[in-house]
Each structure stands twice: as C-alpha cells, then as structure tokens.
Amino acid sequence: MEHLERDVVVIGAGPSGLTAAYELNKAGKSVAVLEARDRVGGRTWTDVMDGATIEIGGQWISPDQSGLYSLIEELGIETFERYKVGKSVYLNEQGEAVIYSGEDFPVAQNTVAQMNKLIGLMNDLAAQMNPDKPWEHPQAEELDKISFHHFLRQNSNDELACNNVGLFIAGGMLTKPAHTFSALQAVLMASSAGSFDNLVDEDFILDRRIVGTMQGVSKTVAERLGEGIVFLDNPVLKLEWFDGGVVAHGQSVTVSAKKVVVAIPPNLYSRISYVPALPRKQHVTHQHQSMGLVIKVHAVYDTPFWREEGLSGTCFGPDALVQELYDNTYIGESTGTLVGFISDAKADAMWELDDEARRAAILKGIAAYLGEKALDPKVFYLSDFAAEEWTRGAYATSYDLGGLHRFGPAQNQNIGPIYFSSSDLAGEGFQHVDGAVRMGRRSAARIIAELDGTSYDESYDGVQTLTIIEDKVSA
Numbered sequence: 001m002e003h004l005e006r007d008v009v010v011i012g013a014g015p016s017g018l019t020a021a022y023e024l025n026k027a028g029k030s031v032a033v034l035e036a037r038d039r040v041g042g043r044t045w046t047d048v049m050d051g052a053t054i055e056i057g058g059q060w061i062s063p064d065q066s067g068l069y070s071l072i073e074e075l076g077i078e079t080f081e082r083y084k085v086g087k088s089v090y091l092n093e094q095g096e097a098v099i100y101s102g103e104d105f106p107v108a109q110n111t112v113a114q115m116n117k118l119i120g121l122m123n124d125l126a127a128q129m130n131p132d133k134p135w136e137h138p139q140a141e142e143l144d145k146i147s148f149h150h151f152l153r154q155n156s157n158d159e160l161a162c163n164n165v166g167l168f169i170a171g172g173m174l175t176k177p178a179h180t181f182s183a184l185q186a187v188l189m190a191s192s193a194g195s196f197d198n199l200v201d202e203d204f205i206l207d208r209r210i211v212g213t214m215q216g217v218s219k220t221v222a223e224r225l226g227e228g229i230v231f232l233d234n235p236v237l238k239l240e241w242f243d244g245g246v247v248a249h250g251q252s253v254t255v256s257a258k259k260v261v262v263a264i265p266p267n268l269y270s271r272i273s274y275v276p277a278l279p280r281k282q283h284v285t286h287q288h289q290s291m292g293l294v295i296k297v298h299a300v301y302d303t304p305f306w307r308e309e310g311l312s313g314t315c316f317g318p319d320a321l322v323q324e325l326y327d328n329t330y331i332g333e334s335t336g337t338l339v340g341f342i343s344d345a346k347a348d349a350m351w352e353l354d355d356e357a358r359r360a361a362i363l364k365g366i367a368a369y370l371g372e373k374a375l376d377p378k379v380f381y382l383s384d385f386a387a388e389e390w391t392r393g394a395y396a397t398s399y400d401l402g403g404l405h406r407f408g409p410a411q412n413q414n415i416g417p418i419y420f421s422s423s424d425l426a427g428e429g430f431q432h433v434d435g436a437v438r439m440g441r442r443s444a445a446r447i448i449a450e451l452d453g454t455s456y457d458e459s460y461d462g463v464q465t466l467t468i469i470e471d472k473v474s475a
C-alpha cells in the first residue's frame with residue numbers, strides 16, 4: 001500500500017473531481033485523485049466501434065454552458081455543430097410518422113396553444129428562481145409538494161399537451177416518470193438551463209459537440225495534471241475525518257490530506273464508510289437523491305440515409321418506445337450514426353427482454369420514425385450506466401417528491417474537511433458537465449480560501465478559472 005501526504009485528496013476522476021484538482025494544482029496545492037474505475041471521465045466515456053466514434057455518456061454542450069466553454073477554451077479544445085439540416089419527424093398517438101419543420105410539434109392548434117401556455121408558465125416560474133437556491137423560490141414548498149405530472153394537469157386539461165411538455169423534463173432530462181418528482185424539481189431543471197424555452201429547443205440544448213469527445217476533456221485535464229496525481233483502480237470505501245484533515249483509503253493508495261473533495265454522484269455517497277459517521281442531516285439527505293434511468297441507443301449505418309431524404313434525424317414521440325432520436329455522426333465520419341433514448345419505465349421493460357428481442361424492439365422503434373432502412377445497422381450498442389457499479393443509473397440524480405426544498409439547503413455544506421462536488425449539486429448546469437465543472441471550481445475556491453486563510457466569495461459561479469480571476473486581481 002502506497003501512502004501519500006497531500007493538501008487535498010479528490011475522490012472521483014469525473015469532470016467535477018478533475019476540474020477541482022486542476023484548479024487546486026494551478027493554485028500551488030498538492031493533490032491526489034483516487035478513481036474507482038480504470039479510466040477517467042466518469043459519466044463521459046468514448047469508444048470506437050467498427051470505425052465509428054460512440055459517445056457512451058455525456059456529449060452535448062449548449063451556448064449557456066459557459067463554465068464548460070471556458071474550460072475547453074483554456075485547454076485549447078474545439079467544438080462542432082450537431083447535424084441539424086432538414087425536417088424532423090413526430091410520431092403521433094396513432095403511431096404515424098409525421099414530417100414537420102419549425103418549433104411546434106404537428107398537433108392540433110388547440111394542443112399547441114395549451115403546450116405554449118404550460119411552457120410560458122414554466123418560463124415564468126423558472127425566471128423567479130435562483131438555481132443555486134431553488135428552495136428560496138417564492139412558491140418552493142407548494143411546488144415541491146405536487147408531482148410534475150399533477151402540476152401539468154392542474155394547469156391544462158389537454159392530455160396530449162401535458163404529455164408533450166412532460167416529456168421534455170421527465171423522459172428527456174430527469175429520466176424519471178413525471179409522477180415521481182416535484183414541480184419544483186422540474187422548475188430547477190428549466191432554471192438551470194436559463195429557461196424552459198431553452199430546454200425544449202433541441203437546437204439550443206443539444207447545440208454542439210466536443211472535438212475529441214466529451215471524455216477527451218477529462219483526459220486532457222488528467223494529462224495537464226501530469227504523473228503521480230491521478231490513481232485509477234482505487235475505489236475509496238473508507239474515509240477517516242477529523243478537525244485537521246482526512247485519510248482516504250483507496251485500493252492500493254492511502255492519502256492523508258487537509259481537505260477532501262468527494263466528487264462522486266450523490267447516490268454513491270453511502271458507498272463510503274465515514275469514520276466517524278456523517279451527521280444525521282447528511283445521512284437522511286443522501287437517501288433522497290436517486291438516479292434516473294435511461295438507455296442511450298447507438299445505431300451506426302453505412303451512410304446517414306435519412307439526410308438523402310431531407311431529414312435531420314431529429315425525431316420525437318412522447319408515447320413512443322424511443323422517445324427522442326438524433327443524428328449523432330461524429331465529425332469527419334462518412335458512416336451515419338443515430339442516437340436515441342429510452343427512459344424510465346420503458347427502459348425497465350427493455351431490460352426484461354433477452355438481447356435479441358430487445359434489439360428487435362428498439363430497432364423497430366427507430367424504424368417507426370425513419371423507415372425500414374433503420375432495421376439493419378452495422379453497429380448496435382446500448383449505454384448501460386445503470387449496470388455500472390460506480391454510477392448506477394443515468395443521466396444523474398435528483399430528489400424525490402418533496403425532497404428539494406427539505407434537503408437541498410444541506411447538499412452543498414461542507415462537513416468539516418469534507419466538500420461534496422457533483423454536477424447533480426449544481427444550480428446552473430445542473431446534471432450536466434457544465435455544472436460539474438462549475439462545482440469543481442467552486443469547491444476548489446472554497447478550499448483554497450480555507451487553506452490560505454482568505455475569504456471565499458459566495459457569489460463566485462465557477463464560470464472562470466481561479467487562475468484568470470487571480471491574474472485579473474493582480475493586474
């Protein structure tokens with residue numbers, strides 16, 4: 001067993017932990033990062049399958065994600081636009097594929113009006129929210145007591161409008177059925193992206209991708225950190241803590257440090273034995289943060305055949321098995337890649353099937369939008385983060401009904417030397433790599449202030465690196 005002494009130990013080499021380590025390192029603090037997996041990147045992960053680049057986890061970046069944008073700019077990493085040219089397809093309640101263009105789904109005018117009313121309502125509620133403190137929203141308690149499903153139906157009696165609007169947050173973002181989380185949690189999702197309008201606009205929220213892939217961002221940060229800092233295959237299962245610091249016990253490395261950044265998803269906090277035990281408030285809080293469930297489906301074809309038919313590959317079906325579909329061809333590749341999503345209860349049903357039946361059902365679901373050519377891909381792969389011990393779901397964690405206003409205020413409090421950092425605890429960029437980066441920078445800033453005996457600026461949003469802020473101050 002190797003023993004190290006460092007200023008800070010970081011648990012988890014996902015985007016949040018690595019960003020925290022990078023900022024601490026640049027500020028002259030000694031760091032070690034202990035990572036359970038045999039790779040960095042956490043919920044961002046890339047593989048090449050039959051020549052096609054497959055982003056198994058997080059991949060898209062939207063224009064408001066300025067924390068992630070500033071990190072990739074610092075690292076010299078470029079982005080490219082998602083393929084958006086052509087018409088979209090909507091699978092209606094009768095299972096018919098309707099080709100359309102423009103922002104509105106091709107549904108009855110009255111339903112469009114009801115959808116716009118609900119979207120307007122969500123925009124107004126989101127505008128009143130500080131995403132860092134959703135529990136301070138003027139209607140926080142009231143909105144946290146009602147499920148998003150019932151909130152929508154309280155405000156519209158058009159079932160299709162409720163389903164269509166519900167899809168954007170339930171299946172599309174939190175990946176939980178709309179009756180399992182509150183309207184407050186839904187408003188946070190909208191507020192974290194700037195507005196509900198931004199969330200429902202796929203050209204905004206799924207705007208661009210990263211050259212070198214999203215996992216490449218974490219790999220580049222790890223490279224910049226250099227040798228002897230990131231230790232893979234080192235799950236931390238025990239964390240001793242006391243006034244002056246911590247001892248983190250990895251598989252082959254133990255680290256004594258003054259502070260620790262626990263940069264793992266909240267559903268895994270209880271995987272670590274804390275000695276002594278964490279306070280009661282954290283014990284309870286951590287039990288109310290659970291992962292959603294989504295299967296990310298990848299299908300690669302010899303060519304992007306839908307483009308020849310004037311289609312963008314963008315497809316929606318609120319009642320369909322594959323609820324969303326996009327052209328996901330990686331830059332410079334001549335093959336055509338589609339990515340689709342199957343959420344919550346529909347994902348449960350898919351995992352009940354054997355491999356052959358599951359593949360047939362999912363490809364039939366894709367063909368319902370794009371025709372029979374979709375039935376025979378050369379690569380068919382399902383991202384299965386729920387089966388991964390060090391994630392256990394996808395995309396991220398959120399609170400159960402009533403949890404956000406009750407437990408949220410405690411989620412970002414440090415417990416002595418222990419600081420929690422995760423995209424799932426972020427305000428802006430909540431559940432996204434952008435939020436992971438912002439939280440990593442904020443955790444680092446708080447720790448640096450503590451170690452240096454300086455004050456921490458509570459309004460720091462993690463958008464700029466600490467180094468640039470320091471340069472500006474000294475200039």
Ligand SMILES: Cc1cc2nc3c(=O)[nH]c(=O)nc-3n(C[C@H](O)[C@H](O)[C@H](O)COP(=O)(O)OP(=O)(O)OC[C@H]3O[C@@H](n4cnc5c(N)ncnc54)[C@H](O)[C@@H]3O)c2cc1C
Nearest residue numbers: 012014015016036042043057058059060236390423432433
């Ligand atoms: C399928 C999928 C698609 C997504 N799509 C997008 C997208 O398009 N755009 C976007 O911005 N976001 C997307 N996300 C979300 C995004 O990937 C996450 O928000 C982000 O990766 C979270 O970063 P993190 O560092 O907080 O946590 P993670 O990425 O989960 O990293 C945590 C790390 O901690 C490690 N760990 C866990 N327990 C321990 C332990 N006990 N000891 C040591 N190490 C441990 C894990 O192995 C992991 O490496 C997606 C996620 C998934 C799963």
